[in-house]
Structures are given as C-alpha cells and as structure tokens.
Amino acid sequence: MIQVTDIHKTYHSGDTSVYALRGVSLDIDAGEFVAIAGPSGSGKSTLLNILGCLDHPDQGTVSVDGREMVQLDSRGRADYRRHNLGFVFQNFNLIPVLTAFENVAFSLNLLNIPEQEITDRTMAILREVGLEGMEHRRPSRLSGGQQQRVAIARALVKNPAIILADEPTANLDSETGQAILETMRTLNERHGTTFIFSTHDPMVMEFSRRLVRLQDGRVAGGAT
Amino acid sequence: MKLKQIVSLAGKNLLRHRRRTIITAGAVAVGLLMFILVDSLLTGIEEESNRNLIWFETGAAQVIHTGYLAERNDRPLKYAIDDAAEVEAELESAGLSATSRIVFSGELIVFKDPFPEDGSVMVTVYGIDPEDDDDVYHLPQTVSAGDFLEPGTNEALLGAWLAEDIGAEVGYPITIVTRTRQGFYQTIDLEVAGILNTPNPVINRTAVFMPEGVAADYLQMGGAATEISVASELGRTLPELTREMQQQIAGAPNLRVADWRTLAADAVAIAEAKESSSGIVLLLVFIIAAVGVSNTVLMSTLERTQELGMMRAIGMRDREVMTTLLVEAAGIGLLGGIIGIVLGAGGVALMVERGIDYGSLIRDTNVGYRVTQVIYGAWNLPTFGRALVVGVVISVVTAFVPVRRAVRMSVIDSLRRTS
Amino acid sequence: MNNTRTRTRYAHAATVAGVTVALTLATLVPLAAQAQPSAQEIVRRLEANRTYETSRAEVTMIIDDRFGERESTMVSYSRGDDEALIEFTSAAERGQKVLRTADEIYLYYPDAAELVRLQGAALRESMLGSDVSYEDLTGGKTLLDTYEVTLDGTEQIDGHRTYRITMEARDRNVAYPRQTVWVDAELFVARRSEQYALSGRLLKTAVMQDIREIDGFQVPMRTVISDALKRNSSTTIRIDSIDIGVRLDDTLFSLQELSW
Structure with missing residues (x-):
C-alpha cells in the first residue's frame, strides 16, 4: 500500500547540514500497525512527516496505492491529508475553545458532510473511544488520556486510510499510555486502518505488530 | 468548511480572550466615534453655513x-x-x-x-x-x-x-x-x-x-x-426652482440663472475641506486599527501557532485558515463599529442639542464657513453605516499581514512551536 | 480701524497735468499771447507741452500716511504719449517693473519671475500703497477728447497768475466726472488740480511745486498729491534728475524686454 523508495532528506541550518534520512526504503501494507522507533535524531519524525505529506524528500519516492505523493503541490497535499490521513500528536493539539464533540466534528466539517451525518459519526466514534457523556467538555476539563482519545477520535472519524501518530503516549503516564495503545490497536483491528507511530517508548514498540528501527537516517533492522 | 462553521469558530476564539477583544474593539470604537463626531460637526457646519449663505447672501x-x-x-x-x-x-x-x-x-x-x-x-x-x-x-x-x-x-x-x-x-x-x-x-x-x-x-x-x-x-x-x-420654495427642489426661473427669463439672452452653490464658490471649498477632514480622521482610525487589530491578531496567531499547524495538518486549506482568522478580525471591527455607533449616537445627540461654542475663533480666522459662535452637530445617518463598514474593512485589511504570516510558516514548524 | 490692505485700494488718480509716473512734462511755450486764450487753447497748450519724443527720469516717491513716511525710487522712461516703463530701484521693490503701452498695463515681479496684465478692478489698486493708482497711469485719449472744458477766470496760486479751467466729463468712461486745473498763465504748466466725485465731493488734490526749466521744458520737480477723504495722507513725487530727448532702445517698451 505504501511504498517508500530510497528517500533522502537533509536539513540545512546555517553552514551545517543535518542528514535526517539517508536512503530509507520501506513497504507498509494496508491495516498494518507499525512503530517507527529510534533515538531522537534518528530521522523518525522526518520519515513520519514525509509519510504524512507534510514534508518532501530531497530524493526518492513515496507512493500510496500507486499514487506518487512527492508530485503534489501544497493544496493537493492538504486535500490528500484532509481525506486520507488522520493525525495524532504528542501533545494532543485539540482546539481549546471547542468541546470534545466539536473537536472531533471539526475534521468532518472540512469534508463538507451533511450535519446530521457529522453528528452521528462523531457520537459513534466518541462512544467507541470511551468518551460517552463527555462530548460537551472542553479540553481543559479532560484528562490527558481523555484528550488523546478525543484526538484519536478526531483522526479516525473520517475513516482515513492511514493514521499517523507522533509519539502518542509521550505525554501520558504509562498506564494511560497503555490504555490508549490498546484502544488504537482495537480500532486498527476493527476498522482496518493502517497505524504508523513514531516512538522511542519500549511499551509502544511492544504493542506494535511491526517495528521499524531507524538509526542515523537508515533502517537498522527488519520487522519484528 | 462552511462559512457558518468558520464564523462560529472565530466567535469562540474571540471569546477566548474577552478582555483583549474588548480593548481592541474599544480602540476601533474610539476611532470610529471620532469619525462620527467630526462628520456630524462638519455636516452641521455645512448645513448651517449653507442656510446662512442662502438667508443672507445669495437666496436660493x-x-x-x-x-x-x-x-x-x-x-x-x-x-x-x-x-x-x-x-x-x-x-x-x-x-x-x-x-x-x-x-x-x-x-x-x-x-x-x-x-x-x-x-x-x-x-x-x-x-x-x-x-x-x-x-x-x-x-x-x-x-x-x-x-x-x-x-x-x-x-x-x-x-x-x-x-x-x-x-x-x-x-x-x-x-x-x-x-x-x-x-x-x-x-x-x-x-x-x-x-x-x-x-x-x-x-x-x-x-x-x-x-x-x-x-x-x-x-x-x-x-x-x-x-x-x-x-427657496417648499416642495420645490433647487433644480426645479432654477428651471422655473430659467423659463421666466428665456427671452433675455444676456441673463442667466445661478443657484446658491454656483454663486458661493467657497461652498465648494467647504465641501472639499469636509472631505479632507473626514479623510484625515479615517486615516487616524486606520492607524488605530492597524496598531490595535494587527497586534491583537498577531498575538492570537502566535499563541495559536501549534493549533493552526494542527488544523493545516489535518487538511484545512491555507485559505480557510486565513478566512477564519480574518473573520475574527472582522468580528473585532464589527464589535468596535457597534460600540462606536452607540457612543457616536450619544455624542451626536449631545452636539445637536447643545452645540459647541467656538467663541471668537471664527471671527478672528477668516474661514469660508458662514457660521458664528455656537456650532451644532447634525445627524448624518449614512455615516453611521459607513462607520460600521469602515470598522470591519479596516480591521480585516490590517489583520491581513499577520494572518498571511501565520500560514506562510511551514506546517511542520508550526506544529513544532511550543506555545 | 486698521485695515491696511483695504485702505490703499482706491488710490485716486493723480493729476491731469501728468504727475503720474509716466511723468508727462510740459514743453516750454512762448509767453502767453496778450489776448486771453480760450479754455480749449489753454488745455491744448498744456497738453502740447507735455508731449515730447522721449525722456529718462530718476524719481523718488514719498508716501506719507499714518504708518509714517516711506520712500521708493525708480527710473522712468517714456516715449510719446502712450509708452512708459518704470523700473523700481529702491531695495524693497528692486527690479519690479511697470510697462504701459497704448492699451495695457503690465507688472513684472522679479522674485516670482511673473508677468501680470492688469485689468478690471486691479487697475484701481494703488501703486505701492501710494495715492496713485495704476489706472492713473493709463494713457490714451487727450483731455479735450474726454472733457468739456470751460475757463472760469484767473486766480493767483502761490503768487503766480493762473487760469482756472473746469473740466466736465464728456462721456462716462473716465474716473473723474469733474476736475479743476489751475494752469500757469505764463508757462502753461499746471500748478494745482482737483478731482471730484459725481456727488460733487472733492476727492483728490495735486499741487505742483518747484517748476524748473530743463532742456527747454517747464518741469514740476515736486508734485504733492493728497486724498481729500483721508486726512494726514499724501504722496510726493520728486524728480531727482531728468533728461528729455534721450535716445532709447526701440525694444525698451516691449513685453519681451520686460523680464530681462
């Protein structure tokens, strides 16, 4: 489903160049639950950003279902993200002035879906992530785990092909983190959505079905 | 994204910092209040000046x-x-x-x-x-x-x-x-x-x-x-009056009809003075709004950098992001406009009722205005509408720079920014 | 009352005898015929006397009013009855010029390098705040063309025998409906003149003094003009030197030369 072929990425900061990715190739099938692991500076965030169409590789190709991503312009990438990708962030990134319900509905609003359908789908997914009864709370009145559940619901509600999660448990205690991971895996199984994480948390690696280790911008080992 | 949703989101964001919103809108309101008051005064002067011209110098x-x-x-x-x-x-x-x-x-x-x-x-x-x-x-x-x-x-x-x-x-x-x-x-x-x-x-x-x-x-x-x-005749407009006069002197080729506006060349100068004063006040409003609104919008984009990055990451187009922020600015302008109109109405009512005593100012300076001593304001309703539009437009225009700046940052940089 | 701008506006005309800045001069005329001449004859001689080929004069104008005394100096050129050029030489107005041709009056201001043709009400304005208006400089028709003249008799002025001539305007296109002029019975030069309003009120008086013979002409070296409606105000025109019959450049009285 996703084919990453020999991608390179270098960041330039003043006179120094940082080689983030140096020839990464990777195939990910639909419905996989993949962790991309490695120490900080290993290039995992860069890889995730490129997979998430937020960044370009300097070299190499990324194709999703045979469609070449590198060619898209900024609007094309925004539209691709809007329809096909869900994001879960390390620090949740909910909109503080909106309720849990509204935060989830926000990603459906972007798709111009009829209001009733938005309501139905939003309520269903909130129930699924275990937030029934908390729809009208603002993020400030939710715990970290609950906020991340809202974020997961927001990513999942539009039925994307892929959900990209950047260190989703880093800001949570281990118990909560584990619960979140369990929820994600359940959803992965139930919906068949491809999940790709970046993490340096051993627990996350344990939960993943497949582990891609990055070291110095290269894939270090095979799948587990 | 639907406009309704954009407006709702903008409204909620404005409520996030009530104080800041009200202070910024207040600045816009003060500018518009000045605009309304100056316009009222100038309209009052113009009306009275014209009347005094007609009553004492030119007739209709x-x-x-x-x-x-x-x-x-x-x-x-x-x-x-x-x-x-x-x-x-x-x-x-x-x-x-x-x-x-x-x-x-x-x-x-x-x-x-x-x-x-x-x-x-x-x-x-x-x-x-x-x-x-x-x-x-x-x-x-x-x-x-x-x-x-x-x-x-x-x-x-x-x-x-x-x-x-x-x-x-x-x-x-x-x-x-x-x-x-x-x-x-x-x-x-x-x-x-x-x-x-x-x-x-x-x-x-x-x-x-x-x-x-x-x-x-x-x-x-x-x-x-x-x-x-x-x-001047009740129920007869100036053009009708001059046309009637024209007919009465049709047989005299060396005579012509001139209305008071034509006769009082300096009345034109007054109108121009009015235009330029209004222009100066509008410039002031613009500066107030430019400083107040653009600063407020800049602050609100800065503190929401990550949030904006998230919105763009999950597929909101840059134009939609900009629209949301500009609608927020418009909201500030609208609020300022409403406050300005309410205060302005009060001020105009006071000026119409009491007037401003210029004392000997007019006597000592030879301006073209045909008014003395006390100058009264006048109701000029279109100005109130204009003030509202001006408040909104100027707010949106001045917000444009910080808003564009916000979407020029790459999504990754926005996301990485900690607030 | 302290309106300086307006007080000078209606400066009144100088005198018929030509104490204008054009500085018309009386020619020397043989002693009067023994028989008393007619009024027409007297005026004809008066006018004939001041018609000459060319002149160049250095002139001082002294304005004395409630603001005090001010002096302006100028050089005046004239040719025939119509053409005159005045160039101011005193510091305050140095380089300003007034050109009179047969039909028009032009002013040249060196600071602004601006040439102004005077017309309408501007002609009535005072020259440099004096009792002489630009209108007084305009030339053109002779007195006998515009006025009906009568000889009232003879009177002594400053110890000189003069003919008193009353002039009534023939048409209404002149400033003064009536004037009286006292013409020296021997020299045929005006010694005094008075201008009246239509109401009969005296507006202005001119007194010519220090009459000298120069190059065969009788020239009043000092003319004192006073406005009868404004007490304590007078303008003295004093000729400091004068040459009559000098050679003048043909282009001197042209517009092109005005701004050199």
Missing part, C-alpha cells in the same frame, strides 16, 4: 447677467440686469418670491468725531429693497441696535463686527466711495440707522446695507440691479 438662486459670475468678486456694475423691476415682476408672476439687489464694493470712510479715529475699510454694499427684501432674505430679524432701513432715505445698516471694528453707533455719519455703473468716482453719505448681528460672518464683517433706490440714483443704474434673488 439668482438671476444675474451672463458676464457677472466670472467677475463677481469685483462686484462689477457693468454686468447689471437692465429693467430689473420687469424681470422681478415676471418671476413673481410665476409664484416665486423675488427681490432685486444692487451689490457693489466700495470704501467706507469715517472721520474722527464721532468715530474714535479717521479710517477707511473696504466693504460690500448691498442696495436692498427695504419693503420686500425679507421675501427672500432674513435681515430684519437680525437688527441688534437701531432700526431697519426706511425706503428712499440715506440710511445704512452695518454688520455688527464691522460696526464694532470702526466704532460705529446708530446715528453716526459714514461715507462710501465707489464707482458708478459707468466708472465715475462717487461718494455716498449715509447715516447709520442700525446694526445687524447675523449668523453669517461675512455679512457681519464686511456688509453695509442701504436702500436700493438711493443706491440706484447714486450709481446711475437707470433701473438696473445686479441680481434678482429668489427664495
């Missing part, structure tokens, strides 16, 4: 000689209307209120004793028909000392400021030196019968009135007058 419109207009500042008697009485009668037969005047310039000469000292001053002398001048003009009501003119006498009325300047009192003798219609030097000896305190500074400062018939004799007018003024 005049029949004049075709050559008169171009040289009217010199008050040339050579461009007079022959058979003025006939023309006046024709206008009156059409149901119009008309009166003829002989207006000329001259030098007013006074001598020490009874005057405080010898002197001379340029004046504009109005030969008026004491019996029907008030069909068009409003002089008799403004007599502040002495009496109005008696027909056929060598009497004069002086503008109040002129009288004060030269130390004239009722009963004093004055001499006017001028030129007759054909150009001879002529002197006219008159006695001050009364002093006029009009709301028109030009009249107060430079006008001498005398009976038209007496002026006609001295100036050898032979039945001619320099102008036949017509009063």
